[in-house]
Amino acid sequence: MNVLVIGSGGREHALCWALNQSKNLNKIYCSPGNAGTAKISINVDIDQSNFENLENFIKKNKIDLVIVGPEKPLVEGIVDFLEQKNIKVFGPNKYSSKLEGSKTFTKLICDEYNIPTAKYKIIKNKNDLLNIHNEFSLPIVVKADGLAAGKGVYICNTKHTFDKAINEIFGGKFGQANKILVEEFLDGEEMSFFIISDGKTFKFFGTAQDHKKVGEGDVGQNTGGMGSYSPSRLENKILEKKILDRIIKPTFQALKNKKNEYKGFLYAGLMIVKNEPYLIEYNVRMGDPECQTILPRLKTDFFEIIYSCINQNLEEINIEWLDQKSLCIVLCSLGYPEDYKNLIPIKNLNNLSLKNNEFIFHAGTKLHDGEIISNGGRVLNFTTLSNNFRSSRVNAINLINNLNWENGFFRKDIGFKVIDK
Numbered sequence: 001m002n003v004l005v006i007g008s009g010g011r012e013h014a015l016c017w018a019l020n021q022s023k024n025l026n027k028i029y030c031s032p033g034n035a036g037t038a039k040i041s042i043n044v045d046i047d048q049s050n051f052e053n054l055e056n057f058i059k060k061n062k063i064d065l066v067i068v069g070p071e072k073p074l075v076e077g078i079v080d081f082l083e084q085k086n087i088k089v090f091g092p093n094k095y096s097s098k099l100e101g102s103k104t105f106t107k108l109i110c111d112e113y114n115i116p117t118a119k120y121k122i123i124k125n126k127n128d129l130l131n132i133h134n135e136f137s138l139p140i141v142v143k144a145d146g147l148a149a150g151k152g153v154y155i156c157n158t159k160h161t162f163d164k165a166i167n168e169i170f171g172g173k174f175g176q177a178n179k180i181l182v183e184e185f186l187d188g189e190e191m192s193f194f195i196i197s198d199g200k201t202f203k204f205f206g207t208a209q210d211h212k213k214v215g216e217g218d219v220g221q222n223t224g225g226m227g228s229y230s231p232s233r234l235e236n237k238i239l240e241k242k243i244l245d246r247i248i249k250p251t252f253q254a255l256k257n258k259k260n261e262y263k264g265f266l267y268a269g270l271m272i273v274k275n276e277p278y279l280i281e282y283n284v285r286m287g288d289p290e291c292q293t294i295l296p297r298l299k300t301d302f303f304e305i306i307y308s309c310i311n312q313n314l315e316e317i318n319i320e321w322l323d324q325k326s327l328c329i330v331l332c333s334l335g336y337p338e339d340y341k342n343l344i345p346i347k348n349l350n351n352l353s354l355k356n357n358e359f360i361f362h363a364g365t366k367l368h369d370g371e372i373i374s375n376g377g378r379v380l381n382f383t384t385l386s387n388n389f390r391s392s393r394v395n396a397i398n399l400i401n402n403l404n405w406e407n408g409f410f411r412k413d414i415g416f417k418v419i420d421k
C-alpha cells in the first residue's frame with residue numbers, strides 16, 4: 001500500500017510517523033511535508049488546492065490512500081473531487097466540512113438538534129447591532145464566519161473593543177465578510193475532544209488541551225498553538241457520555257438527515273462549565289499540536305484504523321491507548337507570532353539522541369543543501385511520554401535545552417493547570 005499525506009505541519013509529521021509504524025505500508029508520500037517528514041516519507045510539493053495536479057500524481061505513483069491533514073483542502077472539497085475519480089481518501093466531504101468552514105452552519109445545527117452551545121446572534125449588517133448590548137452582557141465573543149486560521153475570534157471586554165472587532169471583520173480583515181457571529185462568553189475550562197468516524201460508526205479518539213496564547217500563564221497574542229498535553233484533566237466516562245449523547249451523536253444525525261455522512265477525524269472544541277459540556281467550535285481534522293500528543297499514546301496500528309474507516313468497518317477495530325501522560329512543547333522562532341527571522345540553520349538537531357518515549361515532530365522546517373533550516377514561526381514539537389505530566393515536561397524542556405537553538409523560544413509552563421496547581 002502507498003499512502004499520501006497532505007500538509008506540512010507538526011500534525012502531518014506525527015501522521016507520517018504513526019503510519020510508518022505500520023507493517024502494511026510500502027511508500028509514504030507527504031505533500032509538501034517538512035524536513036522531518038522527509039526522513040520517513042517522500043516529500044512532494046503539490047499545491048493543496050490544485051486537485052487535478054494531485055490526481056495526476058496519485059494515479060502516476062499508484063497511491064492507494066490519501067489522508068488530508070489541514071482544513072483548507074477539506075473545506076474546498078478535495079474529498080468529493082478525489083472520490084469522484086475513484087481515489088480512496090480519508091477526511092470529510094465538502095458538505096460535512098462546513099462544520100468547520102462555516103460557524104453559522106454549525107450554530108443552526110445546534111439550534112435544530114438542541115446541542116448545548118453559547119447563546120448567539122448572526123449579524124449581517126450594522127442594523128442588526130442596534131440592541132446588542134441589551135441582548136448580551138460583556139464580555140462578548142465576536143467571530144468571523146469563515147476559515148480564519150484560528151485568528152477570527154475576539155473576546156471583547158469593553159464596548160470599544162467590541163465595535164473595533166465588528167469593524168475589522170466587516171472591513172475584510174479575514175476575507176470578505178457577509179456574516180458575523182456574536183456570542184455569549186462561556187466561563188469554564190476548555191477541552192479538545194476527538195472522534196474518528198467511518199461514516200457508519202464512530203469511536204472516541206482521545207482528548208487533549210492546547211495552549212494558544214504566546215505567553216506563560218496563557219497571556220498575550222493568540223498563536224497556532226504553543227504546546228499541548230493529553231489526556232485532558234477533565235476526561236472521564238461520565239463527561240464523555242454527555243459529550244457523545246448531547247453533542248456528537250446529534251451532529252452526525254443532522255448530517256445523516258441531510259443525506260451526508262461524516263468520514264474522518266472530528267475535533268470538538270468544548271467549554272466545560274460545572275461539568276456540563278458546551279460546543280464552542282468544530283474542526284474537521286486533528287488538532288495541531290494536539291495530534292502530536294495523542295498519536296504517541298496510540299497502541300493500535302494507526303494505518304489499520306484509517307483503512308477500516310475507508311472500508312467502513314471501524315466497528316470491528318478496538319482502539320487501544322497507552323496509559324501514559326503525553327506533553328508537547330512547541331519551539332518557535334524568536335518574535336513569533338509577529339515578525340521573526342526565518343531560514344535559520346538548526347545545527348544540533350541530528351546530534352540529539354531520543355529515548356523511545358521521546359519524539360521530535362517537525363513543523364516549520366525544511367532542508368537546504370542537506371542542512372535543516374527553520375521555515376516558519378512554529379518550528380519543532382518536542383513530545384515526551386511518562387507516568388506523570390511533570391516529568392514529561394521536564395524531559396521535553398531538557399531536549400530543547402540540549403538542542404540549544406539560538407533563534408528559538410518556548411513556553412516552560414505547558415500543562416501548568418495539571419502540574420503547577
Ligand code: AMP
Pocket residue numbers: 118141150151152153155183184185186187190212222269271280281
Ligand atoms: P479560536 O481561535 O477559535 O481557537 O478561539 C480563540 C479562543 O476563544 C479559544 O481559546 C476559544 O476557546 C475561545 N472562545 C471561543 N468562543 C468562546 C465563548 N463563547 N466563550 C468563551 N471562550 C470562547
Ligand code: GLY
Pocket residue numbers: 150210224225283286287288289290
Ligand atoms: N490546536 C488548535 C487547532 O488545531 O485548531
